[in-house]
Amino acid sequence: MKENMKLAARLSVAPMMDWTDRHCRYFHRLMSRRALLYTEMVTSAALVRGGAMHLLAHDPAEAPVAVQLGGSEPAELAQAARIAADEGFAEVNLNVGCPSDRVQSGCFGAVLMQRPELVADCVAAMAAAAPQAEITVKCRIGVDDQIPQEVLPQFLERIAAAGVRRVIIHARKAWLQGLSPRENREVPPLDHDLVLGMKAAFPQLHVSLNGGIETLEQAQAHLARGMDGVMLGRAGYHRPYDVLAGADAAIWGDTAAPLSREEVVAAMRPYIARHLGQGGRLHSVTRHMLGLYAGQPGARAWRRALSEGAVQPGAGLEMLDAALAAQAEAAAGGATLMAARA
Structure with missing residues (x-):
């Protein structure tokens, strides 16, 4: 199952709040049988303390589909990962990239880039609690005044030592103060080359690139350069047919014609x-x-x-x-x- 998810991760649609709910995922699956789909971020507290199981509702037809969790407390994230795995999710992703004020106030999301040791503890606890699922991380290249060329390798080294084998890197810094979540997706400059360099530095990791990828052709180009996977965000939502209908043939070599x-x-x-x-x-x-x-x-x-x-x-x-x-x-x-x- 984990190998199947790794293959699907060659092209994925990012977890996006208020967008990638179960209806959206069912719709996207009709255009691509292969692409990896993600839930919206679900907080560990909502599952463990709130019992909000409806947030994990999904149709078997959505597979392959992964759940993204938000949180920073290892024991609670472990419980949430176990719940998600028991609900049939083969991948549980930890959000270390969202810069919103709501996420920061809960001490998770991009602010965790400043605490790699805590992230390592979280993913290790999640893996121990849900061995049937793959634990992955979605992160930024850094936050605020961090120097990405220094902190990103250190971050990846720490989570790899904790057992993570697949990571998605949004190739922008996140500014925790001064930029809105929307501006954080557009204003900080992209550094695709840095992410490609991380793949060379950590060949044992499956590295997916996220950020600023608008077309299926761009995704193919990044894969050709050596990336293991590409994650599409807003383009996958606003122009779903353009980027998903041709993906199975372009990325995986499938010969079946897509639906019109x-x-x-x-x-x-x-x-x-x-x-x-x-x-x-x-x-x-x-x-x-x-x-x-x-x-x-x-x-x-x-x-x-x-x-x-x-x-x-x-x-x-x-x-x-x-x-x-x-x-x-x-x-x-x-x-x-x-x-x-x-």
């Missing part, structure tokens, strides 16, 4: 119907589908019809049909206009 965009929508219908039948709201699912036609004729009409229609009281599958019709009509109108101009 229209086939993806058709495949979502029974899933949405089940969700609605359980009392769920249409918008909870379809908000993740707004980028399906990104860059295509009729994309704006699709987004508008779906975003406006899905929030209406009692909205059902008819709104999905209306959005498809709006997209097709807008695309046809655009084609007619282009032909007339020609």
